[in-house]
Amino acid sequence: MKFATAIIIGAGQSGLAMSWHLSARSIDHVVLERGEVANSWLTERWDSLRLLTPNWQTRLPGYAYSGDDPDGFMTMPDVIRFLQRYASFSSAPIVTGARVTRVRQREGGYEVETNLGPWRCRKLVVATGACNIASVPSLAADLPARVASLTPLQYRNPAVLPDGGVMVVGASASGIQLAREIRAAGRRVVLCVGEHVRMPRSYRLRDIQWWMDVIGAMDVRYDTMIEDIERARRLPSLQLVGTPERVTVNLNSLRKAGVELVGRLVGLCDGKAQFSGSLANHCALADLKLNRLLASIDDWVNSSGLAKQFPAPHRFEPTDVGSETRLSLDLIEAGIGSVIWATGYRPDYSWLDVPVLDRKGRIRHDGGIVAAPGMYVMGLPFMRRRKSSFIDGAGDDAADLSAHMSQNLNRAAA
Numbered sequence: 533m534k535f536a537t538a539i540i541i542g543a544g545q546s547g548l549a550m551s552w553h554l555s556a557r558s559i560d561h562v563v564l565e566r567g568e569v570a571n572s573w574l575t576e577r578w579d580s581l582r583l584l585t586p587n588w589q590t591r592l593p594g595y596a597y598s599g600d601d602p603d604g605f606m607t608m609p610d611v612i613r614f615l616q617r618y619a620s621f622s623s624a625p626i627v628t629g630a631r632v633t634r635v636r637q638r639e640g641g642y643e644v645e646t647n648l649g650p651w652r653c654r655k656l657v658v659a660t661g662a663c664n665i666a667s668v669p670s671l672a673a674d675l676p677a678r679v680a681s682l683t684p685l686q687y688r689n690p691a692v693l694p695d696g697g698v699m700v701v702g703a704s705a706s707g708i709q710l711a712r713e714i715r716a717a718g719r720r721v722v723l724c725v726g727e728h729v730r731m732p733r734s735y736r737l738r739d740i741q742w743w744m745d746v747i748g749a750m751d752v753r754y755d756t757m758i759e760d761i762e763r764a765r766r767l768p769s770l771q772l773v774g775t776p777e778r779v780t781v782n783l784n785s786l787r788k789a790g791v792e793l794v795g796r797l798v799g800l801c802d803g804k805a806q807f808s809g810s811l812a813n814h815c816a817l818a819d820l821k822l823n824r825l826l827a828s829i830d831d832w833v834n835s836s837g838l839a840k841q842f843p844a845p846h847r848f849e850p851t852d853v854g855s856e857t858r859l860s861l862d863l864i865e866a867g868i869g870s871v872i873w874a875t876g877y878r879p880d881y882s883w884l885d886v887p888v889l890d891r892k893g894r895i896r897h898d899g900g901i902v903a904a905p906g907m908y909v910m911g912l913p914f915m916r917r918r919k920s921s922f923i924d925g926a927g928d929d930a931a932d933l934s935a936h937m938s939q940n941l942n943r944a945a946a
């Protein structure tokens with residue numbers, strides 16, 4: 533059996549950032565990765581996807597984007613190259629093709645079973661990602677057999693879809709991007725819209741991510757939240773897309789492009805989809821929250837005395853869902869050939885044989901420090917900071933958690 537003081541499972545940005553910090557602290561470790569470096573970006577994303585975070589924000593400990601297009605958005609091959617270069621730059625001790633099949637608690641640490649044999653460690657970092665499985669609502673089982681059912685993890689491009697219209701369920705980052713692309717390919721698209729976070733690509737001539745960065749919104753810590761942190765962790769992703777044209781994609785632009793907006797999908801019965809009547813309310817709430825964010829940006833500009841450097845504040849037109857939105861749709865009659873469940877993602881801990889999961893299967897942790905001795909998790913939404921699940925968030929979280937691990941090891945040695 534092989535031994536390392538610490539084992540990191542997963543060689544995405546979270547695992548690599550943690551490896552960089554463990555190396556900096558001379559903590560001997562290994563990164564076990566079931567596929568290749570950046571495996572999720574390599575195997576689980578659709579063809580046209582670009583990051584929705586700008587290139588300047590693609591930064592990891594000791595390493596950052598250094599090309600000539602800081603305001604551009606990376607394609608998937610760019611992201612994969614970036615992470616592969618980071619892995620060799622940081623000399624991360626990665627074992628690729630090592631799938632972890634079981635983790636059990638043992639005296640003083642953990643036993644990690646893999647397809648390449650067992651390992652033992654004292655400290656374990658779960659960096660296996662927050663988006664391993666698509667969260668598909670149970671009503672998907674009631675879809676007529678003739679209608680194909682797929683998730684964003686399976687979707688690649690419009691050509692792979694069966695003929696006919698497409699119903700996209702969910703209007704967050706994945707849902708709006710897929711609805712836009714599939715509609716542009718000439719298909720009928722019906723988009724089911726529930727709670728969502730409306731976001732302009734830019735405001736007062738700066739990218740919205742730039743504003744969120746400078747006003748400190750992305751750095752807000754989990755332990756300083758006044759609102760319910762569990763709710764903040766479950767918030768849908770931002771309605772944003774990264775394109776060379778820097779377009780804003782929202783429900784207004786999708787509707788103009790011919791996408792039909794309907795409310796949240798609440799039922800499927802005899803081939804008929806039923807939608808909630810809450811569409812207008814969800815949109816009004818999203819508009820309200822957007823205006824609140826813009827107001828906090830304006831406040832920050834005024835209080836920093838920088839008002840002259842930016843154009844005057846303005847507001848975006850409210851979401852217009854039209855006067856008549858349908859409450860049901862016969863999928864077969866309407867020629868819907870496929871449904872895409874853009875209803876979120878969740879982690880896969882089927883290999884984790886340690887009692888740290890709550891009844892919903894979520895790992896119990898305090899800012900990434902798991903409720904089991906010497907175990908840490910990385911990359912979960914709002915784990916330590918609002919940016920925890922973003923590329924830009926991995927560095928700060930890894931710095932904090934590696935410091936905790938190091939203190940713990942030093943205490944044990946003393």
Ligand SMILES: Cc1cc2nc3c(=O)[nH]c(=O)nc-3n(C[C@H](O)[C@H](O)[C@H](O)COP(=O)(O)OP(=O)(O)OC[C@H]3O[C@@H](n4cnc5c(N)ncnc54)[C@H](O)[C@@H]3O)c2cc1C
Pocket residue numbers: 541542543544545546547564565566567568569570571572573577582583584585630631632633659660661662663706877883910911912921922923924
């Ligand atoms: C569609 C989509 C778009 C996104 N766009 C952006 C964006 O624009 N900007 C941004 O900052 N973030 C974005 N994110 C969020 C986030 O950056 C990604 O989800 C990112 O992949 C998370 O990195 P990670 O290292 O935490 O997890 P992952 O990248 O998922 O890495 C986990 C690794 O663990 C490995 N693994 C899993 N299970 C095992 C096992 N049992 N044994 C061994 N290895 C295992 C996987 O193969 C994988 O390589 C996006 C997410 C999605 C889903």
